[in-house]
């Protein structure tokens with residue numbers, strides 16, 4: 001995880017649900033590189049074609065509500081989304097995204113200060129998101145230490161891996 | 175609306191304190207909890223890769239892991255067949271004996287409920303968002319993603335932030351033709367799809383105490399639509415009677431403290447409540463059904479199924495209404511029982527006969543038409559009356575299709591008349 005993240009912004013409205021991110025008919029796809037072709041097909045149809053690595057999603061309230069499908073953040077990670085920021089998130093998406101190592105930040109009022117194509121600058125440790133075109137910014141309380149740890153590790157897989165390795169090492173020396 | 179600021183603990187706090195081995199927890203606290211039960215359905219196939227990437231070799235406790243395939247059963251696409259095979263192979267390699275495979279299958283939440291896999295006091299997790307349903311056992315039951323599930327399988331633990339609790343107290347008696355589904359729809363209309371995000375929802379009061387376990391499953395099921403982490407009812411004699419013959423592990427019944435600190439309290443009286451309906455395109459777009467009936471909403475398809483409302487009680491009630499009627503011309507009526515056991519009960523009780531004689535399709539048990547990826551898919555601009563739980567754009571197929579969420583009785587009434595109908599007109 002970088003301490004400062006910059007990227008081009010895509011904006012989304014309120015209550016974008018997971019069907020709008022990856023629709024039910026793609027749920028048998030496991031390969032993230034296949035999934036990414038369909039990301040936001042309903043909610044933002046031009047995204048999958050035009051998105052660039054490092055782009056930032058800025059959404060209004062209750063982003064990614066609906067099912068628990070991890071396909072949604074997986075597809076975003078595969079396409080290289082740099083961060084997801086929203087006024088608020090549905091809880092399972094929030095957990096899934098953090099567990100996959102995607103910087104995911106909840107901050108009230110953030111949607112209002114951005115338009116499509118703006119550049120956002122996110123300062124993870126001090127808790128500030130700035131629109132580099134207009135200078136407008138919002139602040140947020142930095143993530144709690146255990147979530148920063150998770151992002152730092154690169155996600156839950158890496159974190160558990162380290163824990164299991166440590167256990168094995170301890171068992172080996174015992 | 176009031177709030178109570180006692181010093182006691184809510185039911186969710188008690189359960190998470192137990193899971194974390196702590197005397198006391200407060201909302202916002204991060205708890206590293208011991209998991210009592212982990213459930214996977216097809217999405218669990220995505221758990222296998224991260225499980226191996228973590229370097230894990232064995233599952234922490236195979237007797238606390240249930241696999242229940244349900245979304246595409248039997249496999250209706252090649253992709254689904256591959257997911258099933260991944261799960262079978264994983265179960266064989268890691269010695270997971272509790273696999274509800276084709277022939278012994280059902281919707282995962284119903285499988286957990288009818289086999290006693292979740293009991294009072296449990297922290298249960300599943301790879302499906304409606305895992306909340308099992309909170310009706312007096313447990314914290316929450317949906318998690320497959321990567322998280324991999325960590326649970328490896329370690330038997332999960333990090334959770336203790337949620338604040340929304341307390342919903344319900345009193346009054348249901349009028350004729352009004353059900354637990356109408357109650358939860360009405361609550362959704364009030365609380366909205368974001369009203370309980372990150373929160374636990376605790377139901378109590380005389381009306382809740384009077385509900386059967388299946389009715390409690392229905393209301394806890396749809397706390398997912400409020401964004402809730404968990405929805406629950408404190409265990410009582412009904413819970414114990416239901417679970418005693420089937421419980422798979424020891425119960426640790428916990429109840430909220432009388433002076434529990436709730437973030438918000440909502441009081442509801444169901445006395446005057448009519449049947450309700452959630453209109454497109456959100457489960458919280460709720461109106462009294464009689465108002466919508468006046469607009470003569472014609473339907474193309476009707477679905478009586480899903481983890482919300484396809485238990486034997488729902489299908490019995492539906493069949494009783496169906497008797498002596500036919501499915502309206504031009505309407506496709508799909509009935510899907512929530513488990514193979516319920517399918518067999520329907521067979522024994524003549525329910526399958528009643529529905530198929532009337533012109534309905536009675537399918538094998540699965541998620542069926544609920545999620546638009548298996549069968550009963552809607553074309554653009556079609557209208558569906560459904561006993562399920564979600565009506566977002568694209569939920570059952572085309573994104574322009576319109577879905578109305580109703581009680582089982584109101585669903586059957588729509589199949590008979592070919593338009594949204596107040597079930598009381600047919601009683």
Ligand code: SF4
Pocket residue numbers: 244245281282302304479480481482540541544545562563
């Ligand atoms: S019946 Fe519908 S809501 Fe329930 S688990 Fe299946 S797809 Fe999900």
